Amino acid sequence: MPWSEETARKILTQRLEELETLSRDSRSDREPVTLDQQSVGRLSRMDAMQQQAMAQATERQRLIDLQKIHAALKRVDEGEFGYCENCGEEIAEERLKIDPAVAMCVKCARGN
Numbered sequence: 001m002p003w004s005e006e007t008a009r010k011i012l013t014q015r016l017e018e019l020e021t022l023s024r025d026s027r028s029d030r031e032p033v034t035l036d037q038q039s040v041g042r043l044s045r046m047d048a049m050q051q052q053a054m055a056q057a058t059e060r061q062r063l064i065d066l067q068k069i070h071a072a073l074k075r076v077d078e079g080e081f082g083y084c085e086n087c088g089e090e091i092a093e094e095r096l097k098i099d100p101a102v103a104m105c106v107k108c109a110r111g112n
Helices: 005-025 042-077 093-098 106-110
Strands: none
Touching: 005 042
């Protein structure tokens, strides 16, 4: 499939749907920990709290990724996709193939 804005839109939309599904499916993992009467030990509670914290951290990263994807889709809609938000130069196609949500060229991302 040749690389184009439509290809990018398709990949970004697919990834958006995947992240939204993961978020929906993991909602219960992020809810407050309830005491399980079958396993009332301190280690069981600690394990449940650790799993909850990991699920919450994963969701925070997922929300960041969703924001990046929405911004990339907006750039596609506005005809700005593939250009660095910082310097305006074209972003390398290989970089976009790896992550179509990137907003900066390698040089600007590195801070050079």
